[in-house]
Amino acid sequence: MDTLMLSRLQFAAAVFFHFIFVPLTLGLSIIVALMETRYVRTGDEIYKKMTKYWGKLFLINFALGIVTGITLEFQFGTNWSRYSAYVGDIFGPLLAIEASVAFFLESTMLGVWVFGWDKLSKKMHCAAIWMVAIASNLSALWIIIANGFMQNPLGYVMRNGRAELDDFLALITNPYAWGEYAHVLTAAYLLSGFFVMGVCAWHLLRKKEVDFYTRSFKYGVSFALIFSVLAALAGHAQGNLVAKLQPAKLAALEAQWNTEKRAPLHLLLVPGDAEKGNLVEALPIPGGLSFIAYNDINAEVKGLKDFKPEDRPPVAITFWSFRIMVGLGTLFIALAVFAWIKRNDLVNQPRLLRALLWVIPLPYIAIDCGWAVAEVGRQPWIVHGLMRTKDAVSPVEPSQVAVSLAAFIVVYAMLGAIDIYLLAKYAKKGPVH
Amino acid sequence: MDLGTIWFLLWGVLWAVYFVLDGFDLGVGMLAPVLAGSDTEKRILLNSVGPFWDGNEVWLITAGGVTFAAFPGTYAVMFSALYTPLMLLLFALIFRGIAFEFRSKMETPAMRSLWDKIHFLGSFLPTLLLGVAFANIFQGVPIDKNGIFQGNLFTLLNPYGLAGGVLFVLAFLMHGALFLACKTENPIRDRAIRVAEKLWAALLAVAVLFLVFSAVATKLFLNYIENPLLFAVLALPVGGLLMQRVYIGQRRMLAAWTASAVTIAGVALFGVLGIYPALLPSSLDPAFSMTIANSASSPLTLKIMLTVALTFVPIVILYQAWVYKTFSHKVTEKDVDYHEAY
Numbered sequence: 001m002d003t004l005m006l007s008r009l010q011f012a013a014a015v016f017f018h019f020i021f022v023p024l025t026l027g028l029s030i031i032v033a034l035m036e037t038r039y040v041r042t043g044d045e046i047y048k049k050m051t052k053y054w055g056k057l058f059l060i061n062f063a064l065g066i067v068t069g070i071t072l073e074f075q076f077g078t079n080w081s082r083y084s085a086y087v088g089d090i091f092g093p094l095l096a097i098e099a100s101v102a103f104f105l106e107s108t109m110l111g112v113w114v115f116g117w118d119k120l121s122k123k124m125h126c127a128a129i130w131m132v133a134i135a136s137n138l139s140a141l142w143i144i145i146a147n148g149f150m151q152n153p154l155g156y157v158m159r160n161g162r163a164e165l166d167d168f169l170a171l172i173t174n175p176y177a178w179g180e181y182a183h184v185l186t187a188a189y190l191l192s193g194f195f196v197m198g199v200c201a202w203h204l205l206r207k208k209e210v211d212f213y214t215r216s217f218k219y220g221v222s223f224a225l226i227f228s229v230l231a232a233l234a235g236h237a238q239g240n241l242v243a244k245l246q247p248a249k250l251a252a253l254e255a256q257w258n259t260e261k262r263a264p265l266h267l268l269l270v271p272g273d274a275e276k277g278n279l280v281e282a283l284p285i286p287g288g289l290s291f292i293a294y295n296d297i298n299a300e301v302k303g304l305k306d307f308k309p310e311d312r313p314p315v316a317i318t319f320w321s322f323r324i325m326v327g328l329g330t331l332f333i334a335l336a337v338f339a340w341i342k343r344n345d346l347v348n349q350p351r352l353l354r355a356l357l358w359v360i361p362l363p364y365i366a367i368d369c370g371w372a373v374a375e376v377g378r379q380p381w382i383v384h385g386l387m388r389t390k391d392a393v394s395p396v397e398p399s400q401v402a403v404s405l406a407a408f409i410v411v412y413a414m415l416g417a418i419d420i421y422l423l424a425k426y427a428k429k430g431p432v433h
Numbered sequence: 434m435d436l437g438t439i440w441f442l443l444w445g446v447l448w449a450v451y452f453v454l455d456g457f458d459l460g461v462g463m464l465a466p467v468l469a470g471s472d473t474e475k476r477i478l479l480n481s482v483g484p485f486w487d488g489n490e491v492w493l494i495t496a497g498g499v500t501f502a503a504f505p506g507t508y509a510v511m512f513s514a515l516y517t518p519l520m521l522l523l524f525a526l527i528f529r530g531i532a533f534e535f536r537s538k539m540e541t542p543a544m545r546s547l548w549d550k551i552h553f554l555g556s557f558l559p560t561l562l563l564g565v566a567f568a569n570i571f572q573g574v575p576i577d578k579n580g581i582f583q584g585n586l587f588t589l590l591n592p593y594g595l596a597g598g599v600l601f602v603l604a605f606l607m608h609g610a611l612f613l614a615c616k617t618e619n620p621i622r623d624r625a626i627r628v629a630e631k632l633w634a635a636l637l638a639v640a641v642l643f644l645v646f647s648a649v650a651t652k653l654f655l656n657y658i659e660n661p662l663l664f665a666v667l668a669l670p671v672g673g674l675l676m677q678r679v680y681i682g683q684r685r686m687l688a689a690w691t692a693s694a695v696t697i698a699g700v701a702l703f704g705v706l707g708i709y710p711a712l713l714p715s716s717l718d719p720a721f722s723m724t725i726a727n728s729a730s731s732p733l734t735l736k737i738m739l740t741v742a743l744t745f746v747p748i749v750i751l752y753q754a755w756v757y758k759t760f761s762h763k764v765t766e767k768d769v770d771y772h773e774a775y
Contacts, residue, residue: 059534060534060535060538063530063531063533063534063535064531066487066530067526067527067530067531068527070490070493070494070523070526070527071523071527073494073497073498073501074497074512074519074523076501076508076512077497077500077501077508077509077511077512077513077519078512078513078516078519078520079513081508081509081510081512081513081580082509084501084505084508084509084512085505085506085508085509085510085580087505088501088502088505088506088508088509088730089505089730089731089734090734091501091505092498092501092502092503092505092508092730092734093502093730093734093737093738093741095498095501095502096495096498096499096501096502096503096738096741097738097741098498099491099494099495099498100495100498100741100742100745100746100749101741101745103491103494103495104488104491104495104745104749104753105749105752107487107488107490107491108487108488108491108749108752108753108756109752110487111483111484111485111486111487111488111756112484112756112759114483114484115480115483115484115760116484116759116760119759119760120759159731160731164730164731164733164734165730165731165733165734165737166733168733168737394509394513394516395513395579395580395581396513396516396582400516400517401516403517404516404517404520407520407524411524411527415527415531418531418535422535422538422539425538426538
């Protein structure tokens with residue numbers, strides 16, 4: 001394999017792995033902050049226990065999120081140096097702003113929170129976890145604005161043989177980025193809600209610490225319910241933007257080969273290729289695709305054949321990832337509604353509880369599929385319409401990348417195993433009395 | 434002063450701040466096997482840097498981010514040229530971070546001792562690699578006119594690069610020992626002071642060697658000869674080094690630590706000012722060097738970044754200073770009983 005392919009695999013491994021930890025960090029930090037706020041307000045010790053218990057699970061996860069994030073920033077330089085030189089004028093500042101505005105605050109305040117239980121007043125201590133939560137979510141915003149530039153480049157001019165910043169306001173108000181942020185954030189919160197529900201379910205099934213876990217469950221189910229609905233709405237809005245700004249991605253995720261007006265939505269579809277068309281195409285809803293993409297059943301949907309072959313994204317990965325994401329998203333709404341209805345009578349719902357336990361990994365899968373849609377669907381461009389991925393890679397030896405890729409896989413597999421082991425261990429342990 | 438030069442200086446200062454801050458917790462990590470006997474003592478050591486190390490490490494992210502933002506050309510060439518050492522550095526930092534977090538969460542003695550070894554390596558390797566990398570940057574690396582690195586890991590392990598590595602290891606060990614002398618009580622404090630006393634002569638010898646070697650192996654002094662005023666900067670590492678010994682003798686450990694911080698920052702600034710206006714000199718031909726002129730961002734980006742930096746960096750310094758003040762107490766066995774501790 002060449003440096004390009006190896007670097008792509010390495011970046012994909014790093015991103016997907018990093019994004020296993022980030023969503024839980026984003027949501028659980030807020031849940032823990034809400035619990036501690038409740039403790040400060042009421043003085044009820046059970047909320048302190050909840051804060052500490054969920055806080056510990058948060059910390060285990062946070063540590064891995066941080067260390068896997070650091071490698072990402074540096075990979076732009078090590079593996080994508082031509083990209084860094086070409087759009088660094090725009091992309092670099094966003095990463096630097098993220099570090100100075102958000103990352104500093106979250107890392108510093110986390111230390112304060114962990115070690116400050118006896119050193120700070122209750123209110124100051126609670127303020128520390130809020131800062132961690134706010135800063136983490138702010139961190140994600142800057143990173144997604146940077147990603148938004150790769151998806152929908154704005155605010156630049158071509159000068160001196162590279163993209164130079166021209167309009168900072170346009171760059172940071174990129175509608176694609178904000179839509180993406182809304183979708184990612186709601187998905188992260190729904191994941192955190194399901195995580196909390198799943199852990200509670202394990203204990204409630206065993207009827208252990210029923211009061212503690214029933215109260216915790218309510219935080220989880222509220223998050224899951226509100227944000228599974230909002231994630232779907234944000235996703236739909238983002239789909240409309242993709243249709244407008246990245247028509248090739250839209251065509252790939254619907255396996256739409258021919259340009260047509262009043263394009264149907266096929267309920268049964270197996271994508272094929274440009275020559276033979278799709279392998280299976282059945283149960284059409286006339287105008288369905290036009291409607292979901294443009295909110296207009298007569299709108300024209302551009303097909304992949306009207307893009308040059310070298311401009312078409314990979315269809316299969318994009319198509320299937322999209323379907324897994326949407327299918328799971330629908331399941332999450334149904335489950336969250338059902339769990340909400342039963343929230344006061346959980347110990348008598350063993351089936352629901354068992355299901356919730358097994359559902360824990362699904363939001364992770366949905367979120368990584370979402371990233372596959374966004375990133376694989378953007379190919380062959382690293383910056384949509386501006387720079388191709390193959391022109392972005394560093395002039396380094398394939399052997400160097402092969403070795404580091406192998407190291408990434410081994411180390412990340414190990415970290416993943418440790419993470420699951422520790423989360424399970426401390427989740428099962430129950431609150432400290 | 435033009436924007437490019439301002440950013441060049443800020444870039445140098447950021448790396449210096451990073452070395453000063455992460456320097457002591459990397460030093461503590463390297464000293465742990467020597468200074469701590471029992472598990473409790475080990476935990477006292479780790480807890481002494483517990484509230485700080487994470488925030489310290491972000492200075493590295495920021496230094497990297499600023500290189501990317503202000504000098505994308507240099508960022509691209511520097512990080513791809515130093516591919517293998519940088520990957521090693523990243524993996525080592527990953528292991529250090531999780532060793533901190535997970536040591537206390539796996540209670541068997543075998544696992545703890547494994548995490549301790551990982552923590553040592555995760556502290557030693559980054560220190561050594563940073564030293565080797567920066568000495569090579571001071572000396573210049575073989576990049577051709579397309580910014581492509583003509584060498585491999587062993588090219589970087591040249592005598593001057595290794596001298597830089599040894600210098601960093603000794604300086605961070607000293608920095609960590611002095612930090613522990615401030616933050617712990619006897620018997621650890623006593624041991625830390627003794628280690629600092631022994632280290633000092635070695636550090637002095639290697640520092641002198643490095644300075645002389647710099648005159649022979651690098652062009653760092655050209656800028657100094659051209660602007661003799663710059664020699665004043667050399668007073669920082671030299672003065673800092675001498676004052677360390679004085680303060681250690683007087684048992685004024687915080688002052689000694691400060692002198693050590695001045696030494697480390699001074700060494701970094703000495704090199705950075707020597708390579709100006711290049712950020713990454715080429716050893717093949719000065720014309721191939723990555724400089725302010727051929728690698729800086731557009732004036733607009735530099736201006737926006739300057740606004741951000743002047744607004745937020747003082748805020749960061751304020752709240753980090755508050756954290757150091759809040760946790761300025763000595764770490765004792767009492768703190769280790771506390772269940773959130775490492």
